Amino acid sequence: MADRLPVAVIGAGPVGLAAAAEVERRGLPAVVLEKGAEAGAAVREWGHVRLFSSWRDLVSPAAEKLLAAGGWTRPDEDAYPTGAEWAQEYLRPLAAALGERVRFGAGVVGVSRLGRGRVVDAGREEQPFTVRVRTSAGEERMLARAVVDASGTWGSPGPLGGDGLPALGESAAAGRVSYRIPDLADADVRARYAGRRTAVVGSGHSALTALVALAGLAEEAPGTRAVWVLRRGEVGDAFGGGDADQLAARGALGRRAQKAVRAGSVEVVTGFRTAEVRHEDGGAVLVDDGGRALDPVGEVVALTGFRPDLAPLSEIRLGLDATLEAPVALAPLIDPNVHSCGTVYPHGAAELSHPEPGFYLAGMKAYGRAPTFLALTGYEQVRSIAAALAGDHEGAARVELTLPETGVCQGSGLADADAGEEEAAGGCCGPAPQAVELTRPPLAVLE
Structure with missing residues (x-):
C-alpha cells in the first residue's frame, strides 16, 4: 500500500514547492498541503520587504525545469525582488505548474503513524504516516509514505520578553x-x-x-x-x-x-x-x-526572532537539539554563535533525519531557532531528501550546491529609490552570504 501513497509536503512556500518538484522529478507522487489561500502565503505577508538575494539564488533547479516546460522565463538574475515579487513571479507559477498536487486551505494539525502512537514500537515502521488535515469542510485524514515538513516558522514569532517568555502584560497589550x-x-x-x-x-x-x-x-x-x-x-x-x-x-x-x-x-x-x-x-x-x-x-x-511550532508533531519521534530545536546532526552546523549562513556546510537527508524514518523537517523549520537560513541551502536539502526517498542514497549523500564566492546577498534590503549611492558602495554583505529567511521576513534577526 505504501508504494501507492504520496509524499506529503507541508507548506507551499519556496522550500515546500521545491520539495514537491524534486519528488515529482524522482517519479514519486506528492501532495502539498498549505493552510493559506495561495502559494507563498507567509512570504506575501512580508511582501513589502526586499530580499538581500538576487533572482539568481532564489529559484530551485528542479522548479525551474518544471516551469520552463510551460514557457516560464526566469526574471533578471541580477535583480533583487521584494517578497511580493518573489511570490507573484515564481511561487504562484510554480504552484500552478504542480496543479492539483497543491491543496490550499488545508492546514495540517497533526502527524502520526497509522494506528501507532508515539510510544508504540510494534510494526511502527511498516505503517504509513497519517496526516490530519483541517479544511473549511472539516477535518480529514490522509495517508502518506513520507512527510516533509517545510511549514516554516513565520507563525511563531519570538515574544517581547527578554527571558524567552511573553513579558508580563504582553498579551494584554496585543493591540499595541x-x-x-x-x-x-x-x-x-x-x-x-x-x-x-x-x-x-x-x-x-x-x-x-x-x-x-x-x-x-x-x-x-x-x-x-x-x-x-x-x-x-x-x-x-x-x-x-x-x-x-x-x-x-x-x-x-x-x-x-x-x-x-x-x-x-x-x-x-x-x-x-x-x-x-x-x-x-x-x-x-x-x-x-x-x-x-x-x-x-x-x-x-x-523583532526578536522566530521559533518552530512543534505541536502538530507531538506523535512523531523527533531527534532535536536541546538548544536550537533543529535536528541533532544539523545543529552544530548552523549554530548562530559559530556560523553565518555563508559558513553553513551544505547538508541533506542524513543531517535532517529523525528517529522516525521517512519524516523530515526542511527549510526554515529545520533550522529551529537559528536565523542563518539561506534559500539555496533549502533547495539542496529537499533535493537530497527526494533522492533518499527514491532509494538513491548515493545521490542523497552527494553535495550539489556551491555558493557563489562573492556571496548571495549583495542587495540593500531597501526600496530601489532609497538605495542610491549606498548600495553602489558595496551592498549589504561584503564577501560572505547573509541570511535569507523563507517563511519569515528575509532580514535576519540575530539576537
Missing part, C-alpha cells in the same frame, strides 16, 4: 504590539505610527529595516520617533562589521540606520531585557528585569 516589520506604504499602517513614539525591540536586520522606515516617516510626519531597544549591553556590531559578524560591512541598511541614530531620529536604549508591559494613559511602558522603565510609547515592534 506588532511582531512584523511595518508596511508604511499602507495608509492604515502608516497612520498607526505617524506622529507617535515607537519602540523597536531587536538587534538584527529586521530591526534595522524597521528603524530606517520609521526614520523616513519622521521626515514627513512630525512627532514620529523611534526608540531602539537592545538586549545587548552596547550597540557593538549591530550596524555591521566586527569579528562576530564575519562580514566586511552590512552595507546600505546598516549605514542608513546608523545615520538615523546619529541624527537623533532614533533613540538607543541598551542592556534592556523587557520583563513587563505596563499600561498608562500615555501608552505602553516597557519595564526591564531590573525595574527600569522607559518613557511611554504608542506602539511596540518586537
